[in-house]
Amino acid sequence: MPQSLRVIEMIARKNLFHDKGRVVISVGGVALSVTLVIILLGVYYGMMTLGTNYIVNTNADLWVGQEGIHDLWHTYSLLPRGLGDEIKSVDGVESVHELIGRAVQIEVPGTGAKKTVYIVGFDPASGVGGPWDIMKGSREIKNGEAIVDHVFFVRNNLKLGDTIKVGEKELRIVGVSKGTFAVVYPYIFVTTEDAAEIFGTTQYVNYYLVELSGDRPATEVAKDITDRLKEKGMAVEILTKERFIQNHKDVINESFNSILFPLVFIGFIIGAAVIGLTLYTMTMEKMREYAILKAIGAQNRFLRKIVFQQAVIITFLGFAVGIGLSLLATTFVPRFAPEFFVEMNSATVGITFAAVIGIGLLAPLIPIRRLNKVDPVVVFNA
Amino acid sequence: MPEILIKATNLTKIYGSGRTAVKAVDNVSLTLKRGEVVLLMGPSGSGKTTLLTLLSGLLRPTSGSIRIYSSFHASRKFPISAHGWVELTELNQDELAKLRLEKMGFIFQHFNLLSSLTALENVMVPLLIRGVNKKEARERAKRLLVELGLEDRLNSKPEKLSGGEQQRVSIARALITDPDIIIADEPTANLDSKNGREVIELIHDRAKRDGKGVIIATHDPRIVDFADRILYMEDGVIYEKDSSQARKLLLFKEGRVLAKGMGTKVCKDLKPLIHLLF
Ligand SMILES: Nc1ncnc2c1ncn2[C@@H]1O[C@H](COP(=O)(O)OP(=O)(O)O)[C@@H](O)[C@H]1O
Ligand SMILES: [Mg+2]
Numbered sequence: 247m248p249q250s251l252r253v254i255e256m257i258a259r260k261n262l263f264h265d266k267g268r269v270v271i272s273v274g275g276v277a278l279s280v281t282l283v284i285i286l287l288g289v290y291y292g293m294m295t296l297g298t299n300y301i302v303n304t305n306a307d308l309w310v311g312q313e314g315i316h317d318l319w320h321t322y323s324l325l326p327r328g329l330g331d332e333i334k335s336v337d338g339v340e341s342v343h344e345l346i347g348r349a350v351q352i353e354v355p356g357t358g359a360k361k362t363v364y365i366v367g368f369d370p371a372s373g374v375g376g377p378w379d380i381m382k383g384s385r386e387i388k389n390g391e392a393i394v395d396h397v398f399f400v401r402n403n404l405k406l407g408d409t410i411k412v413g414e415k416e417l418r419i420v421g422v423s424k425g426t427f428a429v430v431y432p433y434i435f436v437t438t439e440d441a442a443e444i445f446g447t448t449q450y451v452n453y454y455l456v457e458l459s460g461d462r463p464a465t466e467v468a469k470d471i472t473d474r475l476k477e478k479g480m481a482v483e484i485l486t487k488e489r490f491i492q493n494h495k496d497v498i499n500e501s502f503n504s505i506l507f508p509l510v511f512i513g514f515i516i517g518a519a520v521i522g523l524t525l526y527t528m529t530m531e532k533m534r535e536y537a538i539l540k541a542i543g544a545q546n547r548f549l550r551k552i553v554f555q556q557a558v559i560i561t562f563l564g565f566a567v568g569i570g571l572s573l574l575a576t577t578f579v580p581r582f583a584p585e586f587f588v589e590m591n592s593a594t595v596g597i598t599f600a601a602v603i604g605i606g607l608l609a610p611l612i613p614i615r616r617l618n619k620v621d622p623v624v625v626f627n628a
Numbered sequence: 629m630p631e632i633l634i635k636a637t638n639l640t641k642i643y644g645s646g647r648t649a650v651k652a653v654d655n656v657s658l659t660l661k662r663g664e665v666v667l668l669m670g671p672s673g674s675g676k677t678t679l680l681t682l683l684s685g686l687l688r689p690t691s692g693s694i695r696i697y698s699s700f701h702a703s704r705k706f707p708i709s710a711h712g713w714v715e716l717t718e719l720n721q722d723e724l725a726k727l728r729l730e731k732m733g734f735i736f737q738h739f740n741l742l743s744s745l746t747a748l749e750n751v752m753v754p755l756l757i758r759g760v761n762k763k764e765a766r767e768r769a770k771r772l773l774v775e776l777g778l779e780d781r782l783n784s785k786p787e788k789l790s791g792g793e794q795q796r797v798s799i800a801r802a803l804i805t806d807p808d809i810i811i812a813d814e815p816t817a818n819l820d821s822k823n824g825r826e827v828i829e830l831i832h833d834r835a836k837r838d839g840k841g842v843i844i845a846t847h848d849p850r851i852v853d854f855a856d857r858i859l860y861m862e863d864g865v866i867y868e869k870d871s872s873q874a875r876k877l878l879l880f881k882e883g884r885v886l887a888k889g890m891g892t893k894v895c896k897d898l899k900p901l902i903h904l905l906f
């Protein structure tokens with residue numbers, strides 16, 4: 247550090263820490279706003295992850311659904327059963343699996359409360375479309391058994407071996423899966439047969455999950471499958487895994503951006519206001535001292551750097567404390583509220599850091615303008 | 629080394645304009661020599677502070693010239709004529725700041741220490757602004773404060789210091805860069821007689837020992853003993869008297885003013901001093 251900067255740093259720091267209460271308030275204010283923003287962004291990224299987790303972790307390169315499908319939440323897909331062989335015969339297709347999945351109300355044992363869950367019927371033999379991360383119990387299921395989502399499991403005080411009722415169908419819980427709370431619905435995994443029974447039809451499935459051999463581009467294979475099924479008089483919509491994931495992100499963005507981003511913005515405004523006000527009042531209070539420095543030979547540039555340095559100190563301390571608080575929140579909150587998933591990724595931290603730097607650069611501007619007007623003559627008077 | 633440090637010619641400062649204009653300094657010329665202690669005396673409102681701020685380059689004169697002698701090593705920092713004189717009125721803000729840092733030390737009525745810094749740090753500040761490294765600055769500041777009898781106060785904040793101590797710290801701050809010129813505005817006004825006397829003695833001894841030019845604005849008649857020269861100021865005009873005459877005039881005037889303002893008690897206090905002089 248060059249000499250002049252060290253002096254500035256010293257005066258800035260001493261000046262700032264002279265009033266510890268104010269340091270606590272300003273650093274605390276910045277930290278809270280950083281925490282607020284990180285948590286909000288974390289909830290947003292957490293929703294993105296939760297909302298797409300199932301598709302990300304399901305071994306399907308293509309999702310074949312009814313024409314017009316967009317996502318698993320808003321659009322409903324129904325296709326006749328038994329198209330698997332037809333699809334499989336298309337060049338580049340490795341395997342095809344039927345998936346039955348739908349939101350449905352179930353009855354929780356003990357309380358008898360009704361909860362909406364997403365029932366997924368998958369083929370236990372291939373495991374495609376099934377759970378991918380088992381926390382407890384078994385990965386294998388037979389008819390009459392279910393693997394339930396962890397959040398659902400905890401929230402309803404369930405134990406392995408408990409029975410849940412879906413309509414008339416009773417299912418014994420044999421396993422608990424993680425990462426399967428898709429923002430609104432917990433997933434419950436059952437066999438394809440049980441799912442067909444629950445939904446009262448053996449004629450239809452909801453999706454075909456297609457794995458590709460990788461020899462041909464996904465979009466080409468998708469087009470061939472579409473054409474092949476069209477010849478059979480079947481209108482389907484085929485989405486690549488990436489497209490399908492993106493569709494879910496779009497839904498989350500549409501529903502939450504209008505709430506989330508104003509809140510994030512408010513968080514930053516609070517942070518900026520706290521730093522700005524602190525610096526401003528502090529600079530105003532120390533006006534005479536700045537005048538003294540100017541009188542004994544400091545240049546305006548020197549005074550500006552002091553205020554600036556103070557902004558840097560508050561900003562970095564606030565950011566560090568904010569990160570600390572956020573880490574605490576992301577670690578401890580899920581213990582009490584398992585559905586609360588805050589994802590603190592590098593993007594969240596990066597965006598917050600960039601914004602905080604921006605605030606740190608902007609906040610001193612007003613007090614610095616005042617500094618230029620400091621008249622050192624005042625130090626000669628009372 | 630030239631004898632003259634400041635040469636001010638025909639300085640005038642008018643505050644405001646039109647009907648509200650105040651001529652605070654009226655066509656003043658003066659010089660300050662090395663090793664010389666000049667007292668600028670006169671009643672409140674006579675223009676002493678204004679004159680000092682003009683000489684420090686903190687205020688621009690309405691007209692007139694202020695030249696400061698600047699030695700060769702500082703010459704790259706501001707435009708200097710061939711003879712080593714810097715014309716203050718031709719410098720910009722930054723150059724004036726550099727000149728103050730380089731050539732002047734300031735002592736104020738209200739001490740003006742930085743409240744968040746310790747005594748030691750306050751004295752270090754001018755050195756640090758000049759780019760002296762921290763370790764050396766600390767050492768030099770410490771040595772000077774010890775010399776001034778403040779070894780027990782090095783790490784005290786100003787609020788923990790008595791008025792006399794604060795003023796000694798501020799003297800150390802003024803002296804630390806070894807400037808040619810010391811400018812002091814009412815340095816004893818906030819001190820009791822004992823401390824006031826000590827402070828003036830200190831400034832005086834340093835000026836004599838190190839060959840500094842000192843100009844002190846004051847209306848404190850107790851300190852006239854320390855002056856080589858007294859400039860008497862009234863309504864912006866300076867009357868330079870031969871020193872013994874000025875002393876009598878001042879004591880008489882100040883005594884009267886104080887007596888009028890504060891009653892006979894002050895008059896009684898002044899009596900021994902007046903007695904001593906006349
Ligand atoms: N900033 C200013 N604006 C207008 N008038 C001023 C200002 N400063 C001082 N004066 C006036 O100039 C005169 C001299 O003031 P000053 O230099 O402070 O005298 P002193 O230091 O001898 O008390 C006074 O009449 C005072 O009211
Ligand atoms: Mg004055």
